[in-house]
Amino acid sequence: MGEVIDLLQAWRKKIDSALEAYLPREEKSIYEAMHYAVFSGGKRYRPLLLFSAGHYFRAAEEELLPVACAVEFIHNYSLIHDDLPAMDNDDFRRGQPSLHRAFGEALALLAGDALLTLSFQVVAEAPFPAERETVKVDIIRWLSRAAGVEGMIGGQIQDLYFSVQAESEPAFLEMIKKKTGNLIIFSVMAGGILGGASEEEKQILYSFGEKLGYAFQLRDDLFDLGQDEQASSSREDSPNFTLTFGQERTRYLITRYLDDALGVLKEGGINSRELIYLAEMLRLEN
Numbered sequence: 001m002g003e004v005i006d007l008l009q010a011w012r013k014k015i016d017s018a019l020e021a022y023l024p025r026e027e028k029s030i031y032e033a034m035h036y037a038v039f040s041g042g043k044r045y046r047p048l049l050l051f052s053a054g055h056y057f058r059a060a061e062e063e064l065l066p067v068a069c070a071v072e073f074i075h076n077y078s079l080i081h082d083d084l085p086a087m088d089n090d091d092f093r094r095g096q097p098s099l100h101r102a103f104g105e106a107l108a109l110l111a112g113d114a115l116l117t118l119s120f121q122v123v124a125e126a127p128f129p130a131e132r133e134t135v136k137v138d139i140i141r142w143l144s145r146a147a148g149v150e151g152m153i154g155g156q157i158q159d160l161y162f163s164v165q166a167e168s169e170p171a172f173l174e175m176i177k178k179k180t181g182n183l184i185i186f187s188v189m190a191g192g193i194l195g196g197a198s199e200e201e202k203q204i205l206y207s208f209g210e211k212l213g214y215a216f217q218l219r220d221d222l223f224d225l226g227q228d229e230q231a232s233s234s235r236e237d238s239p240n241f242t243l244t245f246g247q248e249r250t251r252y253l254i255t256r257y258l259d260d261a262l263g264v265l266k267e268g269g270i271n272s273r274e275l276i277y278l279a280e281m282l283r284l285e286n
Helices: 002-022 030-038 045-056 061-081 099-103 106-123 130-147 152-160 169-194 199-225 241-245 246-270 273-280
Strands: none
Touching: 002 061, 002 130, 002 273, 030 061, 030 099, 030 106, 045 061, 045 199, 045 273, 061 130, 061 152, 061 169, 099 106, 099 199, 106 130, 106 199, 106 273, 130 152, 130 169, 130 273, 169 199, 169 241, 199 241, 199 246, 199 273, 241 246, 246 273
16 A cells, blocks of 8 residues: 555656646736645645546556646636635635635636636647547547536536525535536546546446545535534535535445445456545545
């Protein structure tokens, strides 16, 4: 297990270095705000999923790295916009003032827009060989769906109009898949696409990512409910699965989805120690 941790840490350092290169730390500029958001303590979970899947399928690191940066930019753009007064109105993110509190609402809005735009620029300008341009197009298509109305934006719309009385558990899980799960699915799938995974293998990765996405958000909801200060969702009516369906149900589903995710990998013959480790990270302590 130590080898896996060392490898993940090495990848994270490379990812952080690449993110730094895309975000020159210029004071009194929008880059300062973008840098503040991206380097505020994130674990790089999605880029590491991408690297793990790509490593298993022997993808080229020079192709993995820009796509990993792109997914991290999109993730952080979504957090910036989630925190805005018009959305969740959160004053803190990862233990420090949220971007609109540190830099003002207008600059936070533009920084989020800039990160979203930069993510697609990074992929579009990635140095893929000419014969692999179709792979790049495939990546951009999947990323667009994960971030757009079919994915994250669609989930955020459901979040805004959420009603505890009107929403069933399946509807809540659908929202989770769109808002959180699709970017996790993309991260796993992109590694496979870049590594030349077969259609069957990509379906396995999709299923793994889908179940992992559910477990990730349910775990987040469980932990958020236990935080009295600086919780990730301060809006009183912000959807929280644990608040709606209870801790026992949440804990059961986290375990079930993680077991199902790992079962999918095992049955599909994808024995990636790194993907397994990243899934097991989400296990709850008894």
